[in-house]
Amino acid sequence: MQKRKAISLLSGGLDSALATRIILDQGIDILGLHLSSPFGCHADVEKVAQSLNIPLKIINKEEAYLELVRNPKYGYGKNMNPCIDCRIYMFEIAHNVMNEVGADFIITGEVLGQRPMSQRKGAMEIIDRDSHMKGLILRPLSAQNMPETVPEREGWVDRQRLLNISGRGRTEQLALAEQLHLSGYTAPAGGCLLTDASFSEKLALFFKTRAQPTMTEARLLRYGRFFNLNEETFVLLGRDQAENEKLEELSRQAVNQEQMAFFMPIFSGPAAVLSGQYSDPIINEVGQLIVRHSKKSDAGKWPINVRRGEKETCILVQQTSSFELPVITT
Ligand code: SF4
Structure with missing residues (x-):
């Protein structure tokens, strides 16, 4: 079978590192992609990529991102965090990288119900639709709670080996990280200044x-x-x-x-x-x-x-x- 390739959106935090590891373990080639923002936390994403043993591409968010933060189509969360627009922007960039390197799909560490604005089912559907990535975004930590994606349907990854985590707790992720001997990620705290x-x-x-x-x-x-x-x-x-x-x-x-x-x-x-x-x-x-x-x-x-x-x-x-x-x- 042809070896498939995915782009993994790496933040430097635990969830995206775990999601990447789960898919690596299914024999998929992965390119890590980090979108650097003046408002993001200062995670050492290189260290995470190194510990996962995958190549990493870093792209700076540009002025268009500031415009989106100033005037988001889908509004703000509790503070000036335009999470839905922000995710769409990120997936659009990831989509371009996916086409450039001939990858087949995208992975993220998103967990259903973890963030009130962008990690609800309805919001995820909007994000996938508006970034023209419907069916091509795999969220391994919550995949079993969500509709089947192309990589699952096509048998590139085994849905049974994906997870069904939901909610804001991190207990399951921390236990899994220990079990998989995952290192290099930033402790789950802090994060985006826009919040x-x-x-x-x-x-x-x-x-x-x-x-x-x-x-x-x-x-x-x-x-x-x-x-x-x-x-x-x-x-x-x-x-x-x-x-x-x-x-x-x-x-x-x-x-x-x-x-x-x-x-x-x-x-x-x-x-x-x-x-x-x-x-x-x-x-x-x-x-x-x-x-x-x-x-x-x-x-x-x-x-x-x-x-x-x-x-x-x-x-x-x-x-x-x-x-x-x-x-x-x-
Ligand atoms: S928390 Fe910040 S980086 Fe994350 S989706 Fe929201 S605006 Fe974007």
Whole structure:
């Protein structure tokens, strides 16, 4: 019989690793596919692929994804998580990869009833239909609770050896992982920032400042306090040393640096990244924010290095009592 091939959507977590292992054990060739998002958890997906001994392809979600998060056809979950649209987007990409490499179907670690929005039967049907993948998405952990898919019907995989897990508990998955000696996956917790209430608040403010948000900016949002300076400019202020360093690293990598400035105080205080249209008064405003968050008195003049593209200058900021804090999220 011809050896079949599948694409497995790997998140780096337990469920997708388990689903992959179950199908590998049925003799299917698998290519792991990870879709990287600025809002995803930082799982070490390479480690998971290595422990499963499968090749891995990583694709970054692009600006179209931000547009979908801003304006989802099927709406949001509890916070700014557009799970149904997000899954459709992911399956469309997986579908393209499937065609590129000549694979026959897709595997996911989804479990029926685990997530309230996208892992209900009705939602899964919409997702499969809208991504034009009806019958080609196999969910090995819950397959026996669901209609037969093409790989089962065609005998590429044995339905009897698939599972019937449902619900939010992880007991069965953890027991199975132990039994299969599975390693490398991220502990089942945390995850997508779009499900987080305070991050969603920050994201909503970000969207207000941006007609065309970029992934570079979206990547910054994970770090720091967010200040909305005006309709087209925002600032992120590091909350600790690790965030200061991350903001610096990301702003250095930014390709549109003419729209971005990085501020590093020459005293103990938070670093900041400004993104959007800016002028000298706005630069001064960011300086005020930094001094205010350094708890400096208004007596002195405080030096701050400002890097714009390759250019670095030093500004002196004196705290003014009339300065009002802009809109902020934590
Ligand atoms: S939790 Fe996040 S990554 Fe997962 S489907 Fe929902 S929006 Fe997408």
